[in-house]
Amino acid sequence: MDYLTASSQEGKFLAEEPYEWHKNGLSEDGAINMEAPRKWRLLKEKTGHGAFYGMRIVVYGDCIAPPLETLKRVIKAGDGTILATSPPYTRFLGTGIDYAVVSPGMPRVDMWVQEFLKHEIPCVVADYLVEYVCKAGFSLERHVLYGTHAWAERSFDELKSRAEEIDEELDAPDASSDDDDVVCQVCGSGDRGDVMLICSDESGSLGCGVGTHIDCCDPPLTDVPEEDWFCSKCSTTRNSANNPIKKKKSFLSSSMTK
Incomplete structure (x- = not known):
């Protein structure tokens, strides 16, 4: 709120950092890692990509918390891709799905669950993705279904590896670039x-x-x-x-x- 008020008074959006959370650990209700907002902002600022960049997901069953439409908006905003939200999933099974978001209570013997397991696709509940963003750095194991923890960890590591590769590419010196970065002639910042x-x-x-x-x-x-x-x-x-x-x-x- 302070950020919006100050920006309104200045007539433009101000730098976010002075108004940002800088605490360690979880919020009082345990819902948010206080370092997460800053982490994802810096990622977006540096790479241009959101928290779900490169993530490919299918959704199976009912999404209650968060609702499906909310989940779709969040994944899209974070640069992820929801391939399908209902069966059939056949054409996606061999294309490198990172996670199958399955509604809680879906039996392991279900036909599509069996297909996910056959193709070694980690199955998780929607809270896995929520806490992936809100509680970055904390364990997500309790949101993994059907004992697919090893596959979920593999997907997580692959996504992390892709992000690190982008970081390395951005940090690598560019011999073709000028020594002096372009800065804004009005505010003097070279960011954004x-x-x-x-x-x-x-x-x-x-x-x-x-x-x-x-x-x-x-x-x-x-x-x-x-x-x-x-x-x-x-x-x-x-x-x-x-x-x-x-x-x-x-x-x-x-x-x-x-």
Whole structure:
């Protein structure tokens, strides 16, 4: 709430870190690891990917807590993929499903449960995914079904490995990049590169190359424009060049044409 109030007063979204939780351990009700929000924000900020990036899921049975529609929105927001929410699952079984989210109480002898087990797909309840985000770093074993703990751990490790590979790629020095990173000419920050506009055309032959966050523009923009963007100074220069003011001919020059 303090963050929204301060952002409203400033007329733009402020840096989140000063308003973020920085405590260790769980919240008083035990529902959230107090370090989790910061962890996922930094991941998104650094890689552009959410908590469920690369995760492929099928849902079988009723989803009560959270409801199916809520689960679908959360997985999508976290860059995961729900392949199917009802049978048949045949065409997905051999495609590398990370988890089958199965409703509690579904018997092991169920036909589709048997198919999941046959293909070594870990079966979990929806709370596995909830706590994967909210209680990052804490054990998820109690949410694994039918003794598929080893497979669940394998999927977890594979997802973690993919995230680490992305981190390593981002941390690797880029010989082709300039030594100086582009920073916003308004707020001075080089963060949030996904919403940083660079004053230039597609060829790089026009514009001064300064950076500006979309929300630091005057007036602020809500989305990154698809067309070329130029700062106010370069826009003025370009408009002047495209619409030159015709100078009045002097009396002398006009008389010479007579």
